[in-house]
Amino acid sequence: MQYERLVQWATETWEARWPGREFVTIWASAECSNMVAHRQIKAGRKLRGRARYDGMEALDCPVIVPISDYGSRGKKMVLTATSGAYAFKFSDGDEDPFEVIYASSYFDDDVQDLTAVALVPADKLETWAAFEFTCARAVRPRIRRRRDVYIIGGTDAFFDPNVDWDDVILPEDIKTELLEDIEAFFKKGVHIYRQLKLAPFRKLLLAGVPGTGKTMLCAAIARLAINEGRIVVYVSGTDRDGASFEKIQRALHAVTAARYPVLLVVEELDAYLRDDDKARVLNVLDGIESPNNPQGALLLATTNYPEVIDERIAKRPGRLDRIFVIPTIQDSAHAEQMLRHYMADQWKDEHLAVVSQLIEQPGAFVREVALHARMLAAHDHRTEVTLDLLEQSVDSLLHQLRSGADFLARRPMGLVSSGGSARSSNSNPNPFGTPPPALTPLPRRR
Numbered sequence: 001m002q003y004e005r006l007v008q009w010a011t012e013t014w015e016a017r018w019p020g021r022e023f024v025t026i027w028a029s030a031e032c033s034n035m036v037a038h039r040q041i042k043a044g045r046k047l048r049g050r051a052r053y054d055g056m057e058a059l060d061c062p063v064i065v066p067i068s069d070y071g072s073r074g075k076k077m078v079l080t081a082t083s084g085a086y087a088f089k090f091s092d093g094d095e096d097p098f099e100v101i102y103a104s105s106y107f108d109d110d111v112q113d114l115t116a117v118a119l120v121p122a123d124k125l126e127t128w129a130a131f132e133f134t135c136a137r138a139v140r141p142r143i144r145r146r147r148d149v150y151i152i153g154g155t156d157a158f159f160d161p162n163v164d165w166d167d168v169i170l171p172e173d174i175k176t177e178l179l180e181d182i183e184a185f186f187k188k189g190v191h192i193y194r195q196l197k198l199a200p201f202r203k204l205l206l207a208g209v210p211g212t213g214k215t216m217l218c219a220a221i222a223r224l225a226i227n228e229g230r231i232v233v234y235v236s237g238t239d240r241d242g243a244s245f246e247k248i249q250r251a252l253h254a255v256t257a258a259r260y261p262v263l264l265v266v267e268e269l270d271a272y273l274r275d276d277d278k279a280r281v282l283n284v285l286d287g288i289e290s291p292n293n294p295q296g297a298l299l300l301a302t303t304n305y306p307e308v309i310d311e312r313i314a315k316r317p318g319r320l321d322r323i324f325v326i327p328t329i330q331d332s333a334h335a336e337q338m339l340r341h342y343m344a345d346q347w348k349d350e351h352l353a354v355v356s357q358l359i360e361q362p363g364a365f366v367r368e369v370a371l372h373a374r375m376l377a378a379h380d381h382r383t384e385v386t387l388d389l390l391e392q393s394v395d396s397l398l399h400q401l402r403s404g405a406d407f408l409a410r411r412p413m414g415l416v417s418s419g420g421s422a423r424s425s426n427s428n429p430n431p432f433g434t435p436p437p438a439l440t441p442l443p444r445r446r
């Protein structure tokens, strides 16, 4: 057996280099013979307490057949794992140098894999464990931690935290206030909550009719959060399992377990306020079951139904800290900005003529108008989108809306609230599947 041969060689080497010193023999991590780790972890690296890594010496080991593996790292192929034998050198304070004799070798079983053994001084196992951990971290390709984004329910495709902040077109004051609120919480608020012996958990709600950019905003904020070193936990209610409290529970568990500040995104919060789960969701918001992450956790929830939330949450102080209404397009400047954005290089000043028809529509409407117009042009083999085509596109979309065609419905809206059933649409001027609820401006609390 390869393992026994490795151990026998290592034991003889130990006796020759450290006669009489006690050691233990352990299975070791194959990552310690990874070239990427060797390159990154330099002699002098502090490990834990006063322990330090002092470099390594390659040893000649006759029982190891040298085989190397290449792996892709970014665009480059680099030498990663290799079999080999080393004396890794460490010191604990000034006067206590020691070595770990290490050997890794490929073996052929069902699969070819690396096996590794290490002979470690009996009282230095912790230092060795810290070194193994450092090696494992060094070779994990470009991932700083386990994961930056946890998606609970659904797959990664449900949420792509790759939206640029500048691509979210909304009145600047809303964007600024939202961002300032989040940053103030993480940078100063967490400390204040802790001083007050409260779990640092802030809760913000984005409310608005479908298609105004709430999901997009969450994705853009998630991207900023990741850049700030925070973890994003995203709960999706749009997969087969729907909006179950179990998902919230798993999310809260992830929030508590993370050793980093967390942005928790829960979309369509109203869907979790069904009879069975309502009390528990409220407990979370009230603080009874809310997560305690000392680094701070911020809930960013979204809803199309502020009035449902209003009834149960907004009137009770402390359940939600702040509600941001994400509006449809309110004025021609905003409409023009959105249209220019989605027309991109096809923009022509004559397109300004349709701007007045975009007011009161959600951003998603403008995107569809622009896409549709560009498709019409492509279909006609035209190289530019004339005003005529754009008007045609606006008309056809408005027509579909007026006739109630639900052509853009993207998800079931089976909202069950205590007083009502799922809403249905008839004279719905909104393209996105559901009638816009009366968006009563909700009180903003500061």
Ligand SMILES: Nc1ncnc2c1ncn2[C@@H]1O[C@H](COP(=O)(O)OP(=O)(O)OP(=O)(O)O)[C@@H](O)[C@H]1O
Pocket (backbone or CB within 6 Å): 167, 168, 169, 170, 208, 209, 210, 211, 212, 213, 214, 215, 216, 217, 303, 304, 362, 363, 364, 365, 367, 432
């Ligand atoms: N404010 C906006 N700025 C730029 N693009 C927008 C905006 N609002 C909507 N869009 C476009 O419409 C698409 C749909 O928007 P989004 O999914 O963010 O809406 P939503 O408010 O989350 O809707 P829902 O309430 O139905 O979940 C976006 O991917 C984007 O292309």
Ligand SMILES: [Mg+2]
Pocket (backbone or CB within 6 Å): 214, 215, 216, 267, 302
């Ligand atoms: Mg959404």
